[in-house]
Amino acid sequence: MKLSTQYFGEIHQFKSLKEVLAKANEEKSGDRLAGIAADSVQERIAAKAVLSELTLADIRNYPLLSPEEDEVSRIIDGLINGTIYQSVKNWSVAELREYILSDETTGEDLKRLSRGLNSEMIAAAAKLMSNLDLIHAANKIEVLTKNNGTIGYKGTLASRLQPNHPTDNVDGMLASLKEGLSYGIGDALIGINPVDDSVESVKRLLHATQDVIQKWNIPTQNCVLAHVTTQMKAVQQGAPADMIFQSIAGTETANRSFGINVQLLEEANEIAKAYGTGTGPQHLYFETGQGSELSAEAHFGIDQVTLEARNYGFARYFDPYIVNTVVGFIGPEYLYNSKQVIRAGLEDHFMGKMHGLPMGVDICYTNHMKADQNDIEDLGVLLTAAGVNFIIATPMGDDCMLNYQSLSYHDIATLRQTMDKRPAPLYEAWLEKMGIMDNGKLTKLAGDPTIFNH
Amino acid sequence: MGMNNKEDLDAMIAKTPARIGVGRSGTRPKTDSWLKFRFDHAAAVDAVYGEVSDILLKRLDLFKVKTKADDKEVYLRRPDYGRKLSDEAKRVIDAKCIKAPTVQIIISDGLSAKAIEENVEDVYLSFKQSLAVAGLDTGTPFYIEKGRVAVMDDIGEILGPEVIVLLIGERPGLVSAESLSAYICYKPRLGTIEAERMVISNIHKGGIPPVEAGAHLGTVIQKILKYQASGMSLVKKEHEEEKREKLG
Numbered sequence: 025m026k027l028s029t030q031y032f033g034e035i036h037q038f039k040s041l042k043e044v045l046a047k048a049n050e051e052k053s054g055d056r057l058a059g060i061a062a063d064s065v066q067e068r069i070a071a072k073a074v075l076s077e078l079t080l081a082d083i084r085n086y087p088l089l090s091p092e093e094d095e096v097s098r099i100i101d102g103l104i105n106g107t108i109y110q111s112v113k114n115w116s117v118a119e120l121r122e123y124i125l126s127d128e129t130t131g132e133d134l135k136r137l138s139r140g141l142n143s144e145m146i147a148a149a150a151k152l153m154s155n156l157d158l159i160h161a162a163n164k165i166e167v168l169t170k171n172n173g174t175i176g177y178k179g180t181l182a183s184r185l186q187p188n189h190p191t192d193n194v195d196g197m198l199a200s201l202k203e204g205l206s207y208g209i210g211d212a213l214i215g216i217n218p219v220d221d222s223v224e225s226v227k228r229l230l231h232a233t234q235d236v237i238q239k240w241n242i243p244t245q246n247c248v249l250a251h252v253t254t255q256m257k258a259v260q261q262g263a264p265a266d267m268i269f270q271s272i273a274g275t276e277t278a279n280r281s282f283g284i285n286v287q288l289l290e291e292a293n294e295i296a297k298a299y300g301t302g303t304g305p306q307h308l309y310f311e312t313g314q315g316s317e318l319s320a321e322a323h324f325g326i327d328q329v330t331l332e333a334r335n336y337g338f339a340r341y342f343d344p345y346i347v348n349t350v351v352g353f354i355g356p357e358y359l360y361n362s363k364q365v366i367r368a369g370l371e372d373h374f375m376g377k378m379h380g381l382p383m384g385v386d387i388c389y390t391n392h393m394k395a396d397q398n399d400i401e402d403l404g405v406l407l408t409a410a411g412v413n414f415i416i417a418t419p420m421g422d423d424c425m426l427n428y429q430s431l432s433y434h435d436i437a438t439l440r441q442t443m444d445k446r447p448a449p450l451y452e453a454w455l456e457k458m459g460i461m462d463n464g465k466l467t468k469l470a471g472d473p474t475i476f477n478h
Numbered sequence: 479m480g481m482n483n484k485e486d487l488d489a490m491i492a493k494t495p496a497r498i499g500v501g502r503s504g505t506r507p508k509t510d511s512w513l514k515f516r517f518d519h520a521a522a523v524d525a526v527y528g529e530v531s532d533i534l535l536k537r538l539d540l541f542k543v544k545t546k547a548d549d550k551e552v553y554l555r556r557p558d559y560g561r562k563l564s565d566e567a568k569r570v571i572d573a574k575c576i577k578a579p580t581v582q583i584i585i586s587d588g589l590s591a592k593a594i595e596e597n598v599e600d601v602y603l604s605f606k607q608s609l610a611v612a613g614l615d616t617g618t619p620f621y622i623e624k625g626r627v628a629v630m631d632d633i634g635e636i637l638g639p640e641v642i643v644l645l646i647g648e649r650p651g652l653v654s655a656e657s658l659s660a661y662i663c664y665k666p667r668l669g670t671i672e673a674e675r676m677v678i679s680n681i682h683k684g685g686i687p688p689v690e691a692g693a694h695l696g697t698v699i700q701k702i703l704k705y706q707a708s709g710m711s712l713v714k715k716e717h718e719e720e721k722r723e724k725l726g
Binding site for chain 2: 057188189190196197198207251253280282319320356357390391392396418419420421422423424426427429434437438441466470473
């Protein structure tokens with residue numbers, strides 16, 4: 025494995041694959057926090073140059089975290105299709121990037137190739153790619169999944185309606201929910217983050233959302249994003265949940281800090297299938313985000329882009345209905361400003377799609393970051409261009425429970441109308457039946473939540 | 479929009495601090511709701527950079543110590559510094575505090591000094607009262623400037639309490655820039671994992687009322703002491719007990 029390069033007469037020497045991968049990242053405050061970022065811009069580019077010449081076999085043969093010591097590594101390595109891997113193992117990372125971008129290569133080709141790659145290889149390609157590379161490549165890949173309705177079709181933009189309330193008040197939650205429906209939001213999911221992680225509270229919110237879905241015959245699905253064990257209990261006790269949610273991470277140790285492991289998630293999937301109200305075949309929902317492993321002090325000196333890719337390698341083992349990165353939620357110590365959030369959002373979406381995942385994004389920022397609403401509107405446009413499966417939406421972009429800003433109901437409607445995208449097909453038919461949408465545009469009735477009161 | 483419809487809408491708006499019933503121009507928000515949003519964001523950004531007054535600390539009889547984060551920008555970029563007490567802080571805590579109390583209360587500004595200014599007094603006093611009623615001793619409470627949640631591990635090492643309760647300012651939101659969280663952990667020590675911590679968040683006027691939160695905290699502490707566990711370990715132990723009861 026060649027770990028040095030020469031540029032303008034200066035020799036750049038790296039000690040390990042781990043170091044090359046970290047230093048090849050675009051600037052991220054999280055990599056600085058971990059003490060693994062490139063010291064200079066030139067060193068960053070030198071790392072990219074070294075990485076571009078490494079082979080996929082190099083990456084597999086020198087694991088950053090061996091399958092023997094880490095469950096996530098075991099899952100990722102165990103999923104590699106040997107035949108496909110054999111056919112590409114001598115490719116350099118540069119060749120991988122160029123194959124992904126080639127006009128000859130279709131989305132189906134990429135999904136097939138993906139089965140022979142591990143997450144570190146996909147992360148490596150992303151590190152050599154520009155923002156527009158990431159958009160163009162991701163847009164090739166169509167990933168369809170179904171719980172009650174199917175989402176992910178080309179030409180569609182779905183959304184998760186997130187009607188959180190600061191005290192889990194059911195009427196307050198319903199008010200936000202109805203407002204969202206009236207803007208055509210909620211085809212991917214009606215998903216609530218509860219304040220109170222108790223089984224009773226989760227059951228109450230599941231019943232309240234499912235009642236609305238039943239009453240108005242909405243072709244969508246519900247979920248309450250408590251800890252997986254709480255949801256498992258609620259569902260076993262008869263609460264109507266279409267799927268089960270959990271936040272995941274890219275190392276076994278970080279997952280343990282979330283109180284989860286492979287066995288527990290398999291159990292959750294079985295319980296969702298056996299007791300959940302969703303039709304399937306997909307029954308799980310995962311959230312991720314760069315920096316969570318470092319935050320749990322479980323990053324093993326690996327950079328946050330590579331670790332994020334490992335989230336997706338782990339996620340695909342469970343065949344989830346939806347996955348999204350909550351890019352920008354974690355704070356300035358990992359993604360300092362809008363430039364870093366935009367880059368991370370495009371990386372995460374591309375890497376998720378390259379793993380064959382139904383990738384969505386919570387495009388967001390906190391109030392201690394150097395970013396504002398204009399910045400995330402920009403990222404919304406970029407991700408819509410990249411063919412993102414779904415985007416999370418809150419009333420006016422303000423989540424009054426989690427205390428951060430995301431895109432708004434208005435923004436989803438605007439992205440659809442500006443960029444010629446439609447809701448998921450069944451959902452659009454329902455919106456037309458309700459008189460909220462006509463030929464892809466909001467009607468006069470849209471935006472009035474009281475239509476769902478009677 | 480008819481009159482009935484407006485009453486209907488107002489009733490919905492009254493149920494939530496969320497920005498609903500705002501209408502639209504095309505697919506975009508109206509100008510007034512857009513500007514209100516921008517104004518609230520500006521206030522939240524300003525709350526991050528505030529400080530807790532010495533007057534409040536004096537009134538609550540709290541002494542002040544610092545973490546390794548000595549400046550706001552450093553604090554924002556380096557949470558690891560906010561999780562560690564300064565050497566000076568360790569000395570002061572060791573010298574001033576009662577060792578091995580049942581409940582150790584600590585307070586920190588975190589990401590919103592305003593949360594402490596507006597809410598901590600009510601939470602703190604009602605919490606202390608509920609502990610007194612339950613006959614639980616509380617050691618010597620104090621204030622930590624620029625702290626993060628895991629700073630409680632450092633304190634657990636020095637003082638060895640059964641339970642630590644940390645009242646800390648949350649990162650400010652637009653509806654409220656003054657929301658407070660109470661983090662609770664049974665025997666926190668260096669190496670404690672996050673899943674062992676519990677949190678009651680959204681403590682402020684428009685969320686969980688501070689006085690109520692203080693009383694509720696007292697109940698939670700009693701449960702933690704009964705099971706000698708918090709967080710996921712507590713859930714597990716409760717679950718095991720349920721099973722035993724069903725079998726028995």
